[in-house]
Amino acid sequence: MNAFTESQIAALSGFVPSDRFTTGQSSRDLHRHDISAHDGVLPAGVIWPIDGDEVARILAYTYENDIPVTPWGAGTSTEGNPVPAVGGLVMDLTRMDRIIGIRPEDLQADVQPGVLRKTLNREAGQHGLFFPPDPGADATIGGMIANNASGVRTIKYGATRDYIRRLTVVLPDGKTIHTGCRAAKSSSGYDLTRLFVGSEGTLGVVTEATVKLTGRPNHHLAATVTFKDLAAASEATAVLMGAGLEPAALELLPVPLIRLMNRENGLGIPEAPSLFCEFHGISKDALMETAELAKELCEDRGATGFRSGVEAAERQELWRARHEAWETIHRAHPGEKSLIVDAAVPISRYPEMIRFSQDLVDAAGAAGYVFGHAGDGNLHVVMVGDPADETGWAALERINHRIVERAIQVGGTCTGEHGVGIGKRKFMELEHGGGLDLMRSIKDLIDPKGLMNPGKIFPDREGAN
Numbered sequence: 001m002n003a004f005t006e007s008q009i010a011a012l013s014g015f016v017p018s019d020r021f022t023t024g025q026s027s028r029d030l031h032r033h034d035i036s037a038h039d040g041v042l043p044a045g046v047i048w049p050i051d052g053d054e055v056a057r058i059l060a061y062t063y064e065n066d067i068p069v070t071p072w073g074a075g076t077s078t079e080g081n082p083v084p085a086v087g088g089l090v091m092d093l094t095r096m097d098r099i100i101g102i103r104p105e106d107l108q109a110d111v112q113p114g115v116l117r118k119t120l121n122r123e124a125g126q127h128g129l130f131f132p133p134d135p136g137a138d139a140t141i142g143g144m145i146a147n148n149a150s151g152v153r154t155i156k157y158g159a160t161r162d163y164i165r166r167l168t169v170v171l172p173d174g175k176t177i178h179t180g181c182r183a184a185k186s187s188s189g190y191d192l193t194r195l196f197v198g199s200e201g202t203l204g205v206v207t208e209a210t211v212k213l214t215g216r217p218n219h220h221l222a223a224t225v226t227f228k229d230l231a232a233a234s235e236a237t238a239v240l241m242g243a244g245l246e247p248a249a250l251e252l253l254p255v256p257l258i259r260l261m262n263r264e265n266g267l268g269i270p271e272a273p274s275l276f277c278e279f280h281g282i283s284k285d286a287l288m289e290t291a292e293l294a295k296e297l298c299e300d301r302g303a304t305g306f307r308s309g310v311e312a313a314e315r316q317e318l319w320r321a322r323h324e325a326w327e328t329i330h331r332a333h334p335g336e337k338s339l340i341v342d343a344a345v346p347i348s349r350y351p352e353m354i355r356f357s358q359d360l361v362d363a364a365g366a367a368g369y370v371f372g373h374a375g376d377g378n379l380h381v382v383m384v385g386d387p388a389d390e391t392g393w394a395a396l397e398r399i400n401h402r403i404v405e406r407a408i409q410v411g412g413t414c415t416g417e418h419g420v421g422i423g424k425r426k427f428m429e430l431e432h433g434g435g436l437d438l439m440r441s442i443k444d445l446i447d448p449k450g451l452m453n454p455g456k457i458f459p460d461r462e463g464a465n
């Protein structure tokens, strides 16, 4: 659906002031792509509600009139998650960006979905608190909830799912419901909050969230550890985790990526397969002891260098460079698109997955960077190429397929954090089997007309490609 009728335009224009609904080409184009290579279908229009009542009125109308709706946060997804797959209306939530309140005594904040993660952390920081889930991008809280985003600190602090207490959701037909509560625990009925977290906007629009905050750590210690190869580095991660050191981040980085990061950011770090680690603690002394033990354990696993006590500014620079890995790769391959593997496996299987993935990339001669959130077994392979080059792109797709199949075989998942979107639908049957039928039944129950973010999560009946 690329165009609205006159009467649809008149109705949608009636829900918001004129500067918050458009059928203009540039806004529609801007809402057709996230950062992936998935090409969306041009939406017929874009609307920017500012509160839950507006969302409810708009969805009641779109439901009644069979108009597909795709919610949109910051558009930083990697699998086409917010990309309209059949056109219709894009509901951009970025103007619902109010922090309704921070309640430090409860360690909670109430937010609208368009609040950006960094903005929330700036405000929460004034109370000595923070919201730990941190995808590299400055995503919206609504987009993070919908994708169950996580990031480098997940091994210590958990994913977005672990920080959502209560949601207000407008269902596809415009009805508003609340899920969960503000208590720290509840055994009251089905956990609807968890159903909506990770549902990628396919079950409704989140219009308010109560999120848990946590105390900002007093002391940080960063370390970079080098190894002779990536497999040795990945083997050390399970040891560090098993020793109870509770790293706050444990990232695996390959030489080609470190080389790019050094070139762009002047980091001056050794160009060897590495682990970037961070530890949080209550005192410097406790952290020094942790670093000593980490060093011993890494050396036992063949570490060739261990550098800790990185200064605050350098530490921030290191993490900034890590967060910008995707952009850095793209600047090194101008004009190309990326295909991102986001499989996750039990950490005991991480080293073999790293070896397997690197071998596939090398054998195909592909431009691919194997790295990841090693501490939680989350593997990223960013492969770059030109989707218009059918043979070349198919080769990257084959690598993606083989890695995901292997990850599922060893008890893992096709996506550790980026969500299914369009790109990972083809793996859902393999990963979930009969569980996928139940997911479909839930979707059909809540959205019988299939109007909320259609074309996502579920393979087409005849099989997604």
Ligand SMILES: Cc1cc2nc3c(=O)[nH]c(=O)nc-3n(C[C@H](O)[C@H](O)[C@H](O)COP(=O)(O)OP(=O)(O)OC[C@H]3O[C@@H](n4cnc5c(N)ncnc54)[C@H](O)[C@@H]3O)c2cc1C
Residues within 6 Å of the ligand: 034, 035, 070, 071, 072, 073, 074, 075, 076, 077, 078, 081, 082, 093, 113, 134, 135, 136, 137, 138, 139, 140, 141, 142, 143, 144, 145, 146, 147, 148, 149, 150, 151, 152, 200, 201, 202, 204, 205, 206, 207, 323, 324, 326, 327, 417, 418, 453
């Ligand atoms: C450089 C880079 C690094 C990244 N690193 C990570 C990482 O380490 N970990 C990670 O998890 N992700 C990562 N991502 C992916 C992305 O940032 C996250 O998935 C993020 O949560 C997306 O949020 P967004 O606000 O951009 O949402 P969008 O991309 O706009 O939307 C995401 C999904 O949420 C839905 N949605 C948006 N708002 C709502 C709402 N209010 N109600 C219902 N549904 C809604 C959309 O329909 C879509 O399905 C990275 C992205 C980039 C560009």
